[in-house]
Amino acid sequence: MENAEKCDMCDREFSRDSDLKIHMRTHIGDKPYYCGVCGKGFSYISNLQNHMRTHSAKKPNFCEVCGKGFSRVGLLQIHMRTHTGDKPHDCNVCGNRFSQHSSLQSHMRTHTGDNPYDCDVCGKGFTHHGNLQIHMRTHTGDKPHDCDVCGKRFSQLGALQRHMRIHTGDKPFDCDVCGKGFSEQGTLHKHSRIHTGNKPYICDVCGKGFSHPGNLQTHMRIHYDEKPYDCNICGKRFKSHSSLQRHKKIHTGDNPYDCDVCGKGFTHHGNLQIHMRTHTGDKPHDCDVCGKRFSQLGALQRHMRIHTGDKPFDCDVCGKGFSEQGTLHKHSRIHTGNKPYICDVCGKGFSYPGNLQTHMRIHYDEKPYDCNICGKRFKSHSSLQRHKKIHTGDNPHDCDVCGKGFTHHGNLQRHMRTHTGDKPHDCDVCCKRFSQLGNLQRHMRTHTGDKPYD
Incomplete structure (x- = not known):
């Protein structure tokens, strides 16, 4: 082609400069021709003319598979790809394939960062005029799509369609590994990370990786000690909504998972599975330092602090450090004076249940600890240890x-x-x-x- 004009982006050649300028609209996203009915934009006037047929009642071209009608044969041919799965247009950047050329062009903007349609309210940019129109509903509050079952309204049709699966129970997206079904493609994609081990969301503080961004957000509360969810019954606060929901079962007494051996009930199936190890004796978690084995991972993690000397829980009053949150909670009673464990005989209060048990021996004259040297008996193990120093002569x-x-x-x-x-x-x-x-x-x-x- 003599004196041909060549496109710098796709190398396509044009005989006239005017044709090249019109073609460039496909790359820059320029759509000067708008539909007067729905406001959709087009790069070419011929595309607008073809689009106008979608608003007319004439759709003589019908799909033999689903019966849907189309105003043009070309649209029917493109539609048939939804049944055949044909995707002839592929992205030369990431290899993703598309059934329509327009979809490929839209996709390319994710690589170029081109967002030619700006919101007049917040300035956010969009790759398509239609996306901008849908976005505007966030400012206007318009929700034209409502659920026939519960009446809930949505600003986008896709959101309504996903919502309907709550009522129908439809889970069309199945995991290829474990077969679990999901109502949304995105949820399946996130679930697949369980099998692949992919953890793309990294904590900037400790470097720990997470498969979901929500899990990372919840984890960050550990570093900043944030507990935004509080129980409306006892006031206890939690880092995640799921932890709060589990806690509430303590107040409701809901324990739907029963142990077949001892009959004990649990709020969650996972807790029941861990409990079963008390009957089977299974201890899958072992200490790399001393070899001691544990039935629960949390118990092993707490045990490791014996070797590392780590005491991450500090008292706000005296600064004393503790290896466990529960021990710190008990220690705090020294400062608050809280003594929730009351003796039924004399009414004396104690900060710890163990102290109450030791105290009860005064009333019942129980002395379960005896000295193996002189036979003298004591009410507590600590008293026995003090006594033994008489025999050893230890006076430190x-x-x-x-x-x-x-x-x-x-x-x-x-x-x-x-x-x-x-x-x-x-x-x-x-x-x-x-x-x-x-x-x-x-x-x-x-x-x-x-x-x-x-």
Whole structure:
């Protein structure tokens, strides 16, 4: 072709410069011809003329498969590709294939970043005029598509069609690996990452990867200690809506998953599966350091802090660190004075259930811990350990004044009063003062006449 004009983008040649200029509209997205009925734009006047037939009632060309009518034979031929799966137009950048050339042109803008249609309200750009029209509904609030079942309205037809699957239960997108069905293609695509192990969303703080952007957002709350979901019953806060929903079952008592062995109920099937390991003895998680095995991954992770010395949970009052959140929660009662565990006999309160159990032995005179040297019995394991130092002669706490050794720091503190002269315990009857509480108690017998030793 002599004196041919060549397109710089696709190398197509034109005999006239005017033809080349018209052709360039397909690359730059220029659509000067608009439909007066629906507002759709076209690059060529001939395309607009063909489009106008879609608004007329004349559709003489029918699809033999689904019966849909078309105003032109060309449109019918393009439509048939939806049945045959033919996609003759492929992208030379990413290889994605399309059934229509116009779809390919639209797709190319994702690579070029071309968004020629701008919103007058927010300035957002769009690749197509139709997309801009749909976007405008976010500003106008127009929702022309409503559900026949529940009446919910939508701004886009596609959104309504996806919503209808909630009522029909239709899940047309199946996973090739596990066969699980999904109502949306995007959900299936995200699910496939479970099988491929693809985790494209990376945490900027710790580098951990996630398969879904929502999971990354939830994870980030760990670093910033955000808990936006709170229980309307007890006020406890959670990092995710799913965690809140699971928690609420504690209040409702809903435990639909029962153990066939012991009958215990669980709020979730996963919890039941983990519980079954208590019956089977299965411990799939083992420590790389000491070899100890655990039935739950969380238990292993907590155990590893013994080896690493990691204490990520700090007390806001005194700064003391703890390896577990639950231990920090219990420790906080020291500062708040909260003692939720009450003795049924004397009404005394305790911060920990273990302390209450030890206290109850006073009422029932239980002494389950006995010394293997002298046979003396004790109410608590800690009391037994203190006693054993009498036999071992271990006195690690020395007095700086006289050098006398003591088995416990508390005993050393009481001894120091003999040097300082401090007598914090005074008699209510004669006002005599004593350095130790035991001495005061023995002195009180001179007033009460109590003689406990017969």
